Amino acid sequence: MSNITLNLGREDVLDNNNLTLNSGAINMINNQSGVSALNSMTVNGDINMMADVDLANQTMDRFSANSYGEHKGNVNVVGMNLLSDAPEGREVTDIYFAQIGLKDNVSLGVGDLPDNYQTTAYTPIYKYHVMYDNRDDGGYFMFTKGDNLFTPGGGTSNSGNPSDAFNPAILSSPVAAQAGAYAAQNAAFTYAFTHADTFMPLPSVDRFALRHANEYAINSYDSLTMQMNDLHEKGMWVRPYTSFESIPLKNGPDVDTITYGTMIGGDSDFKELRNGWGTVFTGYVGYNGSSQSYSGVNTYQNGGLLGATQTFYKGNFFTAITASVGASAGESHNMYGTDNFAMLMAGVASKSGYNIEFKDGRFIIQPSLLLSYSFINTFDYKTASGVTMDSDPMHAIQINPNVKFIANLKNGWQPYASVGMVWNLLDGTNVRANTVRLPEMSVKPYVEYGLGIQKRWKDKFTGYAQAMVRNGGRNGIALTAGFRWALGKDGKNIDKVQNIDNKITKKTPIFKLSSMGNNQDSVDKTVSVLAPVPEMTKSFAEGSAKTDSDHISNAAGKKIIKQLTQAQKTALGARPQNTTRTTNIGILKQL
Numbered sequence: 001m002s003n004i005t006l007n008l009g010r011e012d013v014l015d016n017n018n019l020t021l022n023s024g025a026i027n028m029i030n031n032q033s034g035v036s037a038l039n040s041m042t043v044n045g046d047i048n049m050m051a052d053v054d055l056a057n058q059t060m061d062r063f064s065a066n067s068y069g070e071h072k073g074n075v076n077v078v079g080m081n082l083l084s085d086a087p088e089g090r091e092v093t094d095i096y097f098a099q100i101g102l103k104d105n106v107s108l109g110v111g112d113l114p115d116n117y118q119t120t121a122y123t124p125i126y127k128y129h130v131m132y133d134n135r136d137d138g139g140y141f142m143f144t145k146g147d148n149l150f151t152p153g154g155g156t157s158n159s160g161n162p163s164d165a166f167n168p169a170i171l172s173s174p175v176a177a178q179a180g181a182y183a184a185q186n187a188a189f190t191y192a193f194t195h196a197d198t199f200m201p202l203p204s205v206d207r208f209a210l211r212h213a214n215e216y217a218i219n220s221y222d223s224l225t226m227q228m229n230d231l232h233e234k235g236m237w238v239r240p241y242t243s244f245e246s247i248p249l250k251n252g253p254d255v256d257t258i259t260y261g262t263m264i265g266g267d268s269d270f271k272e273l274r275n276g277w278g279t280v281f282t283g284y285v286g287y288n289g290s291s292q293s294y295s296g297v298n299t300y301q302n303g304g305l306l307g308a309t310q311t312f313y314k315g316n317f318f319t320a321i322t323a324s325v326g327a328s329a330g331e332s333h334n335m336y337g338t339d340n341f342a343m344l345m346a347g348v349a350s351k352s353g354y355n356i357e358f359k360d361g362r363f364i365i366q367p368s369l370l371l372s373y374s375f376i377n378t379f380d381y382k383t384a385s386g387v388t389m390d391s392d393p394m395h396a397i398q399i400n401p402n403v404k405f406i407a408n409l410k411n412g413w414q415p416y417a418s419v420g421m422v423w424n425l426l427d428g429t430n431v432r433a434n435t436v437r438l439p440e441m442s443v444k445p446y447v448e449y450g451l452g453i454q455k456r457w458k459d460k461f462t463g464y465a466q467a468m469v470r471n472g473g474r475n476g477i478a479l480t481a482g483f484r485w486a487l488g489k490d491g492k493n494i495d496k497v498q499n500i501d502n503k504i505t506k507k508t509p510i511f512k513l514s515s516m517g518n519n520q521d522s523v524d525k526t527v528s529v530l531a532p533v534p535e536m537t538k539s540f541a542e543g544s545a546k547t548d549s550d551h552i553s554n555a556a557g558k559k560i561i562k563q564l565t566q567a568q569k570t571a572l573g574a575r576p577q578n579t580t581r582t583t584n585i586g587i588l589k590q591l
Contacts, residue, residue, distance in 0.1 A: 002045075011036045011061060019063075021047045021073070028052065028061040029081045035064055042069030043105055050079035053095065053121070055086040055128075055143060060095050068101030075102070076110050077141075080130065082123045091144060097132075098139030106139045108132040120146070122167045124336070124385035125433050162439040163252045168295035169334035171253065173341065173389050174429035174441045175292055176330050177376050179247050179257045180301045181343045182427065182443070184288040184328070185374045186398060187259060189349040191239050191480065192309050192322040193370075195267050195280050196351065198462055198484060200318055201406045201414045201454060203361020207313075211270060211278055233270070237484035239263045245476030252441035253294040261288035265309075267484075275314075282309040288328070296335065303328025305345065316355040323348045337384035347374040353404075364406040372398045378431075387433050396427035402448075412455060418468070419449040444473030460486040 002022040008014070011034030018040045025048040028036070033052045041063055051061035060080075075098075086093045098106045108130060109119060118131040127146035132139065146164040163171060199207065242260040249255060265284030272278050284307050292299045305326030312319050325346040332339040353368030378391040402420030409415070428440040452466035465481040 008036070010034070014038060019065075020044060020069070021075075023047060023073075025049070029079070031081070031083060033057075033059045033061050033083065035062055038063060038065040040067045040069065041065040041102070043071040043073045043075060043102075045073040046076060046110075047073065048076050048078045048110065050081070051077060052081045052083055053141075053143075054083045055093050055095075055123075056084035058093060058095050060097060060141065062097045063102070064099055065101065068099075071102070071105040074105045074107050076107050077132075078110055080121045082121050082128065085123050085126050086128075086143065086145070093143040094133075095141050095143070096138055097141050100138055103134050103139035106132060106134070108141070122169075122335070124383070124387050125167055125170050125436055126165060127167050161251065163249075163441070166438065168253065168297045169332075169336060169339075169385065170383070170387060170433050171294075171438065172292075172297055172299050172332035172334065172339060173378055173391055174431045174438055175249065175252060175255055175294065175297075176299050176301060176332070176341070177343070177378055177391070177394055177429055177431075178249055178252070178427070178441050178443055179255045179292045180259075180290040180299065180330065181303075181328060181345055181376045181378075182374060182394070182396060183243075183247075183257065183259050184261065184290055184301075184303070185324075185326075185345050185347055185376065186372065187241060187243070187261065187478075188263065188286055188288065188305055188307065188324055188326075189322065189347070189370070189372045189398075191241060191263050191482075192265075192282070192284060192307060192324065192349070193311070193320050193351045194237055194239060194263075194265060194482065194484070195282055195309070196311050196318050196320050196353070198454060198464065199280075199313070200353065200355060200366060201364065201408070201416065203364070203408055204316055204355065204357060205361060211272065211313075233486050234266065234268050235484055235486040236266050237264070237482060239265075239480060239482035241478070241480035243470075243476060243478035245470060245474050245478075247443065247474050249441045250444050250473075251439040256293045257290060259288070259290045261286055273312075278313045280311045280313075282311065282322075283307075284309070286326075288326070297332060299330060299332040301328045301330040301343070303343070303345075316357070317353075319350065319352040321348065321350045334384070339381065339383045341381045341389070342379045344377045344379070345375065347372060349373070362408050364404075364408070366404040366406060368402050368404065370398075370400040370402065372400075374398070374427075390432045392430040394427065394429055397425040398427075399423045399425065400448075412457065414454040416452050416454070417450070418452065420447070422446050422448060422473075424473075446470050446472030446474045448478075450478075 003024050005025040005027060007027045009030060011028060011030075013036070015037045016039050019038050020042045021044065023045045027050045028034075029050050029052050031052060033054045053060040063075075077097075108117060118129045121128050121130050121143070128143040129146060131142045133142050146166065199210075202210070240260075240262040242258065245257050245259070247255045247257055263284050263286040265282050268281040270278055270280055286305045286307075287303075288305065289300075289302045291301075303326055305324050307322055307324030309320055309322035323346075325344075327345065328343045330341050330343065332341070349370060349372035351368060351370045353366050356365040356367075357363070358365075374394070374396045376394040376396070378389075380388065380390050382388050400420055400422045402418060404416050404418045406414060406416040423445045424443045427442045429438070429442070430440065431438045448468050448470050450466065450468035452464065454462065454464040456462040462484040463482070466479070468478045470476055470478065
C-alpha cells in the first residue's frame with residue numbers, strides 16, 4: 001500500500017493476507033474494536049493509523065501476523081476513538097497493541113518523540129492521558145484519567161484539579177453557570193443601586209436642600225455647587241457595562257470571560273416619610289450577555305432581566321433593597337458540535353452605607369455593605385455527544401464590604417476611589433453528566449478596587465464613569481458608565497442663595513432670610529435658611545421686584561440678601577409669622 005488512505009469497514013477484511021505498507025494511512029475506526037489477522041506484515045515506510053479503543057473491555061483495533069518482514073518504517077497511531085470509559089477505581093488501563101515482531105516500530109503520534117511522550121484522548125465525559133509502553137512481551141497503550149499524569153519512572157502523579165479528569169466539552173454547564181449567569185446576576189445587583197450611588201456622594205447640606213426644595217432655601221458652602229435638581233424628581237437613566245476577566249474556578253478550569261450588558265431604569269420622585277426618612281422607587285430592565293473560553297470550548301450567553309429597587313435615606317445613612325428575575329439562552333461550541341441550553345436567574349440584594357464627612361462635605365468616606373442571594377437554574381438538556389445533563393439549582397450568597405473615598409470639587413466634579421472585598425458562599429455547582437457527578441465549581445474570593453467620577457450639569461443631567469480592577473478569584477477589569485436625566489420640561493426650581501463667586505441675576509423679591517452674624521467663624525460655618533412664604537401675586541412680583549443692589553450687601557465675604565422689616569411685609573400683604581431663623585450646620589443636619 002502506497003500513498004493512499006485505506007478505510008477498513010471491518011477489521012477482518014484483510015485476514016490471511018500479506019500486507020506491505022510503504023506510505024499512506026489506515027483508518028480502522030468503525031465504532032467497534034477488533035483484530036486484523038494477517039499472514040505476513042512488513043512496514044517499509046511510515047504510515048498513520050486511526051483505531052477504536054474499548055477501555056471497559058481493554059481492547060483496541062490492531063494488527064497481528066504470523067510472520068513479520070524487516071521493517072524500515074513505523075506505524076504511527078495518530079487518532080483514537082474511545083468507545084467506553086474505564087470502570088471506576090481503575091487508575092490505569094493497559095491495552096495490548098503490538099506483537100514482538102512489530103512492537104519496536106510503533107509510535108504514538110508523528111515525528112521523533114521522547115520515550116515517555118503522552119497525549120490526550122477523550123470520551124464524551126472523561127479525558128485520558130495516553131502513552132505507548134514498549135515491553136518485553138509486546139507493545140501496550142496505557143490510559144489514565146486526566147487528573148493523573150504518567151511519570152518517567154512508570155508511576156502517576158495527581159494534578160490536584162478534579163476537572164482535569166473530564167472532557168472540557170462536558171464542563172460547559174457548570175462553567176456557564178459560574179462565569180456566565182452568576183457573574184451577570186451580580187453585575188446587575190451592583191448597578192441596580194444607581195440612585196444611591198449618585199445621590200449619596202453629595203454633601204449633607206446639598207442633600208438636605210434637595211429633599212426640602214419646596215421648604216427652604218439654603219446657602220451652600222463656597223466651594224460646593226447646588227446643581228442637583230435632577231436627583232430630587234423622577235428621572236430616567238441608562239448604564240452600559242462590560243468586564244474582561246480570567247476566572248480560575250475552584251475545582252474547575254481557568255476561564256477567559258467577557259461580560260457585558262446595559263441596564264435602563266426609571267426613578268420616582270423623592271418621597272418624604274416620617275421621622276426624617278425619605279425614599280425613592282426604581283424600576284429597571286436589562287440586557288446581559290457573556291462569553292467564556294477554555295480548553296478549546298467557546299460558550300456564549302444572551303438574556304435579559306427585570307427588577308425593582310427601593311432606596312431609603314435618613315441623614316447620612318442609606319439602605320436599599322432590589323429584586324430581579326431573568327433568563328438567558330446559551331450555546332457551547334466544542335469538539336462534538338454545539339450544545340444548546342437555557343437558564344433561569346433570580347435573586348435579591350441589599351446595600352447599606354453611611355457618609356462620614358470632612359471639611360464641610362468637601363471630602364466623604366463612605367463604608368458600605370452589599371449582600372446578595374442568587375438562584376441560578378440550568379434546565380436539563382442533551383449534549384451533541386449524546387450525554388444527558390442534569391443540574392440542580394445553584395443557591396449562592398455574596399458578601400461585598402466596600403469603602404469609597406469621595407471628593408466634591410468647586411467645579412461640580414465628584415471623583416472617587418473605591419476598594420472592597422468579595423466572598424461567595426454556598427455557590428458550588430451540582431451537575432451530573434448521565435450518572436457521573438462533575439466537579440463542584442465555585443468562584444474564589446477576590447479584591448476589587450478602582451476609580452470613578454461623577455458630574456451633573458444644567459440641573460437636569462448627571463453623568464458618571466467607573467473602572468474597577470479585580471484580583472484573586474476574578475482577574476481583570478470592569479468598566480461602566482451611565483447617564484441620568486430628570487423628566488419634565490424645566491424641572492423643579494430649588495430656591496437658594498448664591499455663593500460669593502456667583503452673581504444673583506433673578507430680580508425676585510425674597511422675604512424671610514436671616515442675617516448671618518458678624519463673627520467671621522460664625523459666617524464661615526453658618527447656613528441661611530429661607531422658610532416657606534405666602535404665594536405672591538403677579539402684580540406684586542412685577543411691581544415690587546428689587547434690583548440686585550437693593551437686596552444684597554457684602555458681609556464677611558458672603559452675599560447677604562437684605563431682610564424686609566415686618567412693617568414692610570405687612571404693607572405688602574404678607575401675614576405676620578415668625579419663621580426667620582439662623583442655624584448652624586449641626587442643627588441643619590438634624591433637620
